[in-house]
Amino acid sequence: MHTQKIPVILASQSPRRIKLLKTIIENFLVIPSKTDEVCDINLSPEENAILLGRNKATCVAKYHPNNLIIGADTMVVLKNKIIGKPTDIENARQILRQLSGQEHEVITGITVVHSQILSASKISRVRMKNLSLKDINSYVESGESMDKAGAYAIQGEGSFLVESYSGSYTNIIGLPMELLEDLLQKSNFSI
DSSP, X not given: OOOOSSOEEESOOOHHHHHHHTXXXXXXXXXXXXXXXXXXXXXXXXXXXXXXXXXXXXXXXXXXXXXXXXXXXXXEEETTEEEOOOSSHHHHHHHHHHHTTOEEEEEEEEEEESSSEEEEEEEEEEEEOOOOHHHHHHHHHTTTTTTSGGGOOTTTGGGGGEEEEESOHHHHHTOOHHHHHHHHHHTTOOO
């Protein structure tokens, strides 16, 4: 657990990011940013993840200059195409059909703002099982797929959809903790 002197703000209301951050920082504020999550078609998926994470952090930092701000954005990428959060139940089914039997990347861009702006990204790979329509429908009907990039949660009921993964498990959830700890150290946050 970090012994902190600087107030910390997580620029996200993601329950998954909140839970992960609590494993290393006991007390922090949750102030979601009001930025648009629009990707730049001229940037790679990794550059977009970093840009969106940075936009979230710097937006909140404008109003809280004496705090340490953490912003992150996670995206699922299949064959260099960004797969967002599902817009509705049918879109969730469509996304899972696309991912079925395929390997995709999960990319998170993180920014820490304190005395400087530090950004980095982490890439993990996930291979989905060959999913039957029954599996897809059952999972989508659970409701878990609706607010997640790629329409699944590896740490939840969606774990049965996954054949294997490589890289950071916490990255796939939405906040790569080893990368975050590195950025916190670089920003002189006492660990």
